[in-house]
Amino acid sequence: MKQNTFSIIFLIRKTRLTKRGEAPIQMRITANGRFIELNTQRKIEPANWNQKKERATGKTPTHQEINRYLEWLRTRAYEIQKELFDQNGYAEPVLIKEYLQGKHNTCKMFFEVFEEHNEQMSLLIGKEYNEITLRRYRLCLRYFKEMLSEETKVEDIPIKNVTGELVRKFEAFLKIEKNCAQNTVIRYMKCMKKITNLALANGWIITNPFASVKFKEKKVIRDFLTINELNMLKDKEFEIPRLEIVRDVFLFCCFTGLAFIDVYNLKSEHIIEDAKGRKWIHKQRQKTDVEFFVPLLELPLALIEKYKDHALCKQSGKVLPVFANQKMNSYIKEIADFCGIKKHLTMHIARYTFATTVTLANNIKLENVSKMLGHTTTRMTEHYAHVLNESLANDMDKLSGIISQ
Known part of the structure; x- marks a missing residue:
């Protein structure tokens, strides 16, 4: 930010006279059209103040002390402004005021x-x-x-x-x-x-340590389950109850697009029914507070029915018995091994699977997928379409390699 203007003005407030008829002396700090005022803690009779010179005109020791103090304030303000501008490229009036008031003398750790x-x-x-x-x-x-x-x-x-x-x-x-x-x-x-x-x-530092530090995220193509892998997961029978529960929660997310935190907090009050008797999830995303609607397909409806009398659901009032995220991710890796799925599965892969295999791959419009995912713009959803195209391209490359052999 280029600092073109900076000025200090002292003025009195005649509308705030004390019982002794004295007006408070204010210090106005202005930078680039923005200003803030500081109470100098000094007062003077209006008749003894020269606004043009911004000084007391009296000859008493009190008036001389006022002039010395105001000159010190002016000099100190310019010193702070220069220090802030040299270090940070700008000097906001509010920050100069705080430094003058000594609010930055205590060093924060x-x-x-x-x-x-x-x-x-x-x-x-x-x-x-x-x-x-x-x-x-x-x-x-x-x-x-x-x-x-x-x-x-x-x-x-x-x-x-x-x-x-x-x-x-x-x-x-x-x-x-x-x-x-x-x-x-x-x-x-x-x-x-x-x-x-x-x-x-808060003004605890005046230089941004990240000002010259730039980071570029590496483009990552995330895994998602194919329809065959979804069927393998759905048809697998588990003798261990915790794995069956985790598999079911994961599948529920694959067919609704819910992120972990949203399925974790999903309650019956979030399930609504429209005029045609179709059931939907109507909720706000925990991460962004964006409202979303997702129609409930046959499989997630069946899972809701399956767990409606589960002890954990009755106790918590939630739709599904969802474990903590760390446990869910740990168990879903076990499930992948049992099913022979070589991909690195996490709960978030379920959301990617919904966006790709379940919806976009079945010609659901991008804008509708975006609404179901709770995205604020379709630009966020386009990433999933790109991922799907990348996957298709990779599969075709493999096919080309097989044919050419």
Whole structure:
């Protein structure tokens, strides 16, 4: 942001006279057309104030002290403005005011701020955040502590010491020491960036450590189940009850497109019936608060009926007995092994399967799939169509190789 104008003006407020007839002296800080006022904690009789010179005209020691103090404030404001502009490229009036008021003298510590953020987030689980997001932030903090401990042996650092160089060191640490893939690194970096943005917003730092740090996500083509694999999963009989439950929940998501957190919180009140007797899921996505409608096909309807008297469902009021996400993902891998499915299955693969194999591959319009998935634009849904095209192209390449042999 280019700072073209900056000015300091002192003025009195004649409409706020004290019982002694004195007006408060205000300091107006203006930068690029935006201004803020600061109470100087000094008062003067209007007759002893020269607005043109912005000074007290009296000769008393009190008036001389006022002039010295106002000159010091002006000089200090310009010093702060220069320091902020040199370091950050801009100097907001509100930030200059806060520095003048001494609100930035106390040094905030990075881990302290991060932990306070995580504590606040934990109180909003199920409302604004989910456990997976909280776990990511906690892991980010833990890894950063590990890196810092190895390098400096300190327990915490001032948040102002989190520089672009340190951000890059953390990136390398995640890739080398923690063996994180590029997209995983970016997720952790986004966690860290949120904390530094919080510090910027509160004026605890004046330089954005991510200003020159750019990250590019690696394009990933995710797996999804084919119709044959879906049938294998559906027809498989399990003697272990927990695996049968997990398989059923996974299939329910494959035929509704629900993300884990949405099926976990799915209740009977989210099942509605239209004028023609068709049943739908009507809910808001936990992740985005976007409303979505999904018609219930025969299989998910049968699964709802199957578990309506299950003890966990009766106890919680939920439609299906869903385990914690970590357990679900662990068990679904077991199920894949039992079924001979070689793909790396997770609960989110069910959502991809709904978008590709169940809907787009069966000529359901992109805009309708987008609405069922709770996407705000079809651009988000186009990714699934691209994935489907990539898969088809890969299959055709394999076929071409077989034919040419």
